[in-house]
Structure formats: C-alpha cells, structure tokens
Amino acid sequence: MSQQNICPEWPEIRREEYRGVYVYAEHDGNSLKDVSLELIGKARQLAVDLDGAEVAAIIIGGTDAMARELVETGADRVIRIVGEGLETYNPVRYSMAIAQVLDKYRPEIVLIGGTKRGRELAAYIANTLKTGITADCTELEIDKASRDLIAIRPTFGGNVLAGIRCPQRRPQMASVRPGVFPKPSRDPTRRGEVISERVDVQDGRMRLVAVERKVERDVADLPPVEKADVVVVGGRGLGSADGFHLLVELARALNGTIGASLMAVRAGWAPHTRQVGQTGKTIRPRVYIGVGVSGAVQHIVGMLESKVIIAINTDRNAPIFRYVDYGVVGDYKEIIPRLIELVKAAPKPTPTEKQPV
C-alpha cells in the first residue's frame, strides 16, 4: 500500500524488517510476574509458526537471576534496559524506554502481561509506535501465509469472541491477563544471550512521591484462587458475609480455596484478588463449585476451562446450569452444612487414590 493512503501521522515502516516475538517481562524487584513467564511460553509456540523466529524478553532493571529464569523458560535473548530515571516505575518513562528499544530491535510481535501496570503501559507504547494493540487476549494464533497475528479476545461484554489482526503495522502488540496461558517449566540447560541496553529518558513531568500498602482483608488464610485444585466460588446469592464463612469451611474440608463473583466482591465479602471472571482471575481448577452465582458470561469466561463444574442455585433457570457437569437446585444454606459434614466424615483421599478426571 502506498504511503499516500495511510495517515501521515504514521511513520513509514517496512514490515519485513520486523522479526521475532518479544515479551515485556514485568517484575517487582524481587521476582518476575508469573504472567511474563506464561507469555514466554506462548511466544515460543508462536515462534514455531514463524519459521523459528527469535523469542526475546525485555526487562527494565531486574536481576541476573531473573534474566536466567527468562532464558531457562524459553527466551533466546534477554534485553535489560538500564538508564537514569528508570530506577522506579513511572508510566511515561517506562513506556518511552520500552518503545525506544522496540523501535531499535523491531520485533514482529510484542506481548505484555495484562497486570494493572502492564495495561497502563501497553497502549501508550503502541500509540508511540503508531501500531495496533489488542487487549486481554485469550488466544493467540499465527496466520502462516501472511505472518499476521490473530489476537482473539472476548468483546461485547464477553458475549462474543473477536479475532483481531493488524495487517499494516508492526510490531503487532497484544496484552494477556495473568493465568490465561500455562507457565512453562524451566529447563536449566537452555542457553541464551543477555544484552544490556542503555536508555535515557529525560522526562521529569511525573514523580512518585509516596507508596502505601493497602491490603484488603482476606476472608481466610487459604491459597490464592488461581492455585488450588478445588475452588468454591460465592456469589451475591449468599446474601451475607456469614454465607461466605460457610463456603470457607467447605473449601477447607475439600483442601481447596475460595473465590468470588464480582457482585460478592462488591458486597465486600471477599477481596478483589479472589474475583473470578473477565475482569478478575482466570482459573482452571479440577473442580469449580459455584454457590449463589448466576452465571453471567463475564463470570463464565474466567472458569470455563475448569475440569468439572458444579453449581448450587435456588433458580433452576439460572444461566450457570447451562455450563455445569453437576447442578443442584436448592438453597445453599440447607445443603452446604450437610455437605460439609459428609465431606468431613469421608476418609481423606491420598494423592495416589485420586481418580483421573
């Protein structure tokens, strides 16, 4: 396509100069975010369909141990950005630094973890490079003929999926929420290159002046919602915080943990970190048990890949029953206490006794 027909604000690019699949590796100073490693795994898969393109990680600051972990998880190359003004996180400086490095290395695809900070950076970086970005993808594929990325994401409030392409511009950018893709295992024999890139971003317009910790009180000392085999999820139908305590008891008896719908989080019965769904966590436990959850699509997309789905709901027409393996129509207040007794009375399964699902 000739430059005449495209927006004069977009710099002219040559698509074929752009090669490689890059991941922005986020960390908190101590360790890498899991989502960054999940994306390295996905990048490796995409690289196969791009004739073995290079997989690289871009990290600001970070440690030698983090660089090693990125390599052992699948990166061929780690680009460590260092420079003044990058000692602490700053949306403008971080986005500018990453955009500069991307402009120099010209990857074909850039993946960013959809954490709060990742979402803050991603669109600014894309706009700086005048390229396209697709948010919160749930699947990424390559159209081999065109080498285009097909970024699939829920849209229309999660009711439909859209496959998004960015045929004219490079790099093609996508963000992905934590937990959507599996975290690959480490291979200590993998080798890769670590490069240091000096970037100086002279931008003093915004300064971090204070940080406080605001820990939302958790309902119980149970594992995170994305890290348990059994997740008991409470919704607005519980009616009270007491209802949630009953679910905690059931979760304990099942060696599982607790999750919540957006409405239960809004009611203050559980912290945001336990929210399941489109704007919360994606979980895929062995068993999901939804209690007083109606089954709105925005919730369903966060638990659809659970191996077994169970629901308890008073309304036999509740949408959640369309997605279940086992559903019980009834009042949880009458059913759960009895279920807890039965579960507690049963002999505990040892891991070897567990049946494959």
Add this chain to the structure above:
Amino acid sequence: MKVVLLTKAAVPNVTAVRIDPKTGTLVREGVPLMINPWDRDAAEFALRLKDRYGGTVMALSMAPPAGKDALESLMGMGVDEAVLVSDRVYAGADTLATAYTLAKAIEKFAPDFDVVVAGEETTDSTTAHVGAQVASWLGIPYIYYAIDAEVNGRSLLVRRYLEDEGLIETYEIDMPVLVSVQKGSQVPRDISLVRKLEAKGRVKTFSNSDLGLPAECVGLRGSPTIVAKVFEAKLPQRKGELFEGPPDEAARWLAAKLREVGVV
C-alpha cells in the same frame, strides 16, 4: 481550572444481551444503549476537582448521535459543557483512531485544558486503551487507576490504587495531565432532572467538516487493527446433570459426585 471529561456516550448494555433460546445464538439487535457506567466515576472525579478548585468541566464524546442523551445526563450531574463529535467517517475506529480523534477535538475545543479525565475502561470493549493513547497523541503525562487528586501549584497530586499489588501510589504530575479513574472508586452524584432538562439542546455537535481531520487518520481507515472475525465461544461438552430434591438428598448426591471426581 479547565477539565475535559472523556466519555463513551453510547455503549450497548452488555448485561442485557440475550441468547436466542431456539438457535442458542446471541441476540444483538435491540440491546439498549447507555452511558459507559465507569464514566460516571470519571465524571464525579472531574466535578470534585471543579468543586474544590473552580473552573469548568467539558464532557467530550465521539459517538453516534444517540450519544447526546448521555451527555445531557452528564450535564445533569453538573458538567458545564458537552461536545459530541459524530461523523460517519469515524465509524469502525479502533482505540488508536478513537484517541486520535478525541485528542484533536481537545486541541480544537479546549486547547487550554489542565486535566483530561477518563473512565478506566468501557463495559463493551474493556480495553482501557483510550486514556493512554489520548495522552500519547497529546504528548502529556498520564496516570491510571486514580482514586483522588489534589492540586498543588502547577501540578496534580494523584493517588492511585493498584488492586493486584495492594498498593496505593501517589504521583506528583505537572499539568496538563490525563487521569484515568479507577472504576467503582467514586460515589457518583445524582443526575438532577431539572438540570438535565435545561441541558436539552445545549450539547454541541460537530462533524468532521468542523474538525477537518484527514480521512485516512480516522475511523476504520485510521485504525491499525481490524476485526477479522467474530464468533461465539465454543463450549466444552458438559454432563449437565441436575438434581432437584430435599437438601439431605442433594448433599448426599453432591458428596457422591465429589467422590467420583476424586476430591473427597
């Protein structure tokens, strides 16, 4: 101070979407339009700046003509002026082209702005892109997930909450600045029906002949991304066994299922 409030004035009410019971497919027709709910948090945030520091709030939306009603509602909340940019050539815009159009409209209708306030994301597309992209087009600093702000000389002190890290950070940012407001963080004031009625006919509507943007920079043509396909999620096969009966039996039935699955 001069505050610009960005809003998506006509999003489909995605929770009202129905599934056709016969075909099992989504019924998109007749889904009611509404103001993006998170923009009411942004409006409250903008109006509180005005309450405390004086000045004006101008709401700005790129939307079909149906967006007028939502803008009148915002005026009912206390917004002083409302501008709707609406044109067929803006149709099909992705977030980059949308942000371009909004940034150019800000430069034209509020060149002396101090703060641009945006909602965290929209309920239909949920990308959270447009705020950062408007800041990028305008070349100004930006911050996401704001919960409150104070003016300090020529800068804005913004507190923001990072839900996933459990951290509240405070940034001091030189104005002009774009602030995206954490959804659900405000208690939006009521829409005064009297003021909303007074707003009738006061929403200023402009087309691309007023803005004069190159056709290749707006709408579908100005969008690097295109929707290649739209489809409904394939649901994995489920057993779909339902139990209805006395609670005792229900509990025993469930316990048996949990044993089959191997978690009891």
